[in-house]
Amino acid sequence: MTLRIAITPGEPAGIGPDLLLQLAQQQWQAQLVVIADKDLLKERAQLLGLNIELIDFDESAPAAIAPAGSVYIHQVDLGTAVKLGELDDLNGQYVLDTLRIASEKNMDGTFDAVVTGPVHKGIINKAGISFSGHTEYFAQQSGTSDVVMMLATQGLRVALVTTHIPLAYVSRAITQERLTKVIGILNHDLQTKFGIEQPKILVCGLNPHAGEDGHLGTEEIETITPTLELLNSQGMNLIGPLPADTLFQDKYLSQADAVLAMYHDQGLPVLKYKGFGNSVNITLGLPFIRTSVDHGTALDLAGTGDAEVGSFELAIREAIKLAHEKAQNQ
Numbered sequence: 001m002t003l004r005i006a007i008t009p010g011e012p013a014g015i016g017p018d019l020l021l022q023l024a025q026q027q028w029q030a031q032l033v034v035i036a037d038k039d040l041l042k043e044r045a046q047l048l049g050l051n052i053e054l055i056d057f058d059e060s061a062p063a064a065i066a067p068a069g070s071v072y073i074h075q076v077d078l079g080t081a082v083k084l085g086e087l088d089d090l091n092g093q094y095v096l097d098t099l100r101i102a103s104e105k106n107m108d109g110t111f112d113a114v115v116t117g118p119v120h121k122g123i124i125n126k127a128g129i130s131f132s133g134h135t136e137y138f139a140q141q142s143g144t145s146d147v148v149m150m151l152a153t154q155g156l157r158v159a160l161v162t163t164h165i166p167l168a169y170v171s172r173a174i175t176q177e178r179l180t181k182v183i184g185i186l187n188h189d190l191q192t193k194f195g196i197e198q199p200k201i202l203v204c205g206l207n208p209h210a211g212e213d214g215h216l217g218t219e220e221i222e223t224i225t226p227t228l229e230l231l232n233s234q235g236m237n238l239i240g241p242l243p244a245d246t247l248f249q250d251k252y253l254s255q256a257d258a259v260l261a262m263y264h265d266q267g268l269p270v271l272k273y274k275g276f277g278n279s280v281n282i283t284l285g286l287p288f289i290r291t292s293v294d295h296g297t298a299l300d301l302a303g304t305g306d307a308e309v310g311s312f313e314l315a316i317r318e319a320i321k322l323a324h325e326k327a328q329n330q
């Protein structure tokens with residue numbers, strides 16, 4: 001069975017289109033369908049000195065693998081011409097349209113997964129569209145109340161309790177209800193997507209030194225510990241809350257399957273320090289498979305040919321792998 005994978009290259013002025021074009025130089029064991037503007041890709045290919053054949057995607061035809069140097073395309077028109085490395089809010093709706101189509105066509109079964117390139121959250125908001133990230137957008141589009149952002153690199157998986165919210169809101173977002181849902185999704189997906197029978201999850205505290213017995217904050221005592229105790233009594237293997245500054249050591253990590261961080265910049269800097277360029281972002285709990293890159297739009301590198309393809313390549317490989325497993329288990 002040939003799988004169909006949707007790819008959204010993301011912000012048109014950034015490196016997403018470049019990376020997609022570089023990756024289309026190889027043959028993939030799935031039908032990759034780029035949701036983007038043809039002229040954008042043709043112009044960027046010319047700039048990078050890459051040959052590319054863009055094949056119109058016909059969803060009524062059987063899925064087919066494109067030869068190296070070609071890729072299927074689902075046309076979406078840009079809002080305005082792109083200037084390399086320069087954000088333009090007139091293309092905010094274009095970016096969102098590519099994501100909406102990817103979401104709808106994953107929900108209706110046209111695609112088996114979606115891989116997203118980097119978008120610029122700020123310029124989408126400047127275009128008048130409230131947007132905090134793909135994770136939240138796909139959750140909303142698919143009517144899913146709770147999803148989990150997890151980034152993975154060799155030897156480390158980091159999932160987050162809260163994602164793209166201001167630091168000032170984090171404490172009140174960490175409720176027993178949210179923790180229970182996030183841990184439930186993480187535990188379930190580690191079992192079903194990653195084949196780990198009894199996942200061992202290290203859970204960070206929120207405060208310095210996990211609250212130091214309540215002297216440096218009380219969220220651990222009031223919310224995190226009771227939740228972990230309850231879930232452990234139901235059979236999970238959760239360790240914590242642990243001080244986040246010292247848990248990221250091999251002696252703990254080598255014994256665990258994932259770390260659960262309370263907020264974005266508690267967990268992701270560690271993950272990215274270990275594996276920037278070789279990590280993949282996976283949304284857990286969605287009704288479809290979604291992976292993404294570990295980096296942003298890198299406007300400084302657009303059109304230079306200097307952007308590294310590693311994370312985008314890994315994101316496509318992981319999506320194909322997860323989609324194969326899902327198809328086999330159906």
Ligand SMILES: NC(=O)c1ccc[n+]([C@@H]2O[C@H](COP(=O)([O-])OP(=O)(O)OC[C@H]3O[C@@H](n4cnc5c(N)ncnc54)[C@H](O)[C@@H]3O)[C@@H](O)[C@H]2O)c1
Nearest residue numbers: 117118119120121122292293294295296297298301307308
């Ligand atoms: N998946 C996503 O959509 C995603 C992920 C992270 C950040 N972002 C967004 O990207 C925008 C820019 O964020 P930022 O500047 O913090 O991060 P960034 O990743 O765009 O850039 C940080 C640094 O890393 C370098 N870099 C990034 N990707 C690279 C690659 N593939 N190869 C070589 N070098 C690379 C850049 O040149 C820059 O020096 C923000 O709007 C942010 O929200 C989006």
Ligand SMILES: N[C@H](C(=O)O)[C@H](O)COP(=O)(O)O
Nearest residue numbers: 133134135136281292294295
């Ligand atoms: N938090 C992600 C990161 O730091 O890599 C990034 O902003 C992308 O998030 P979404 O996949 O939700 O857009």
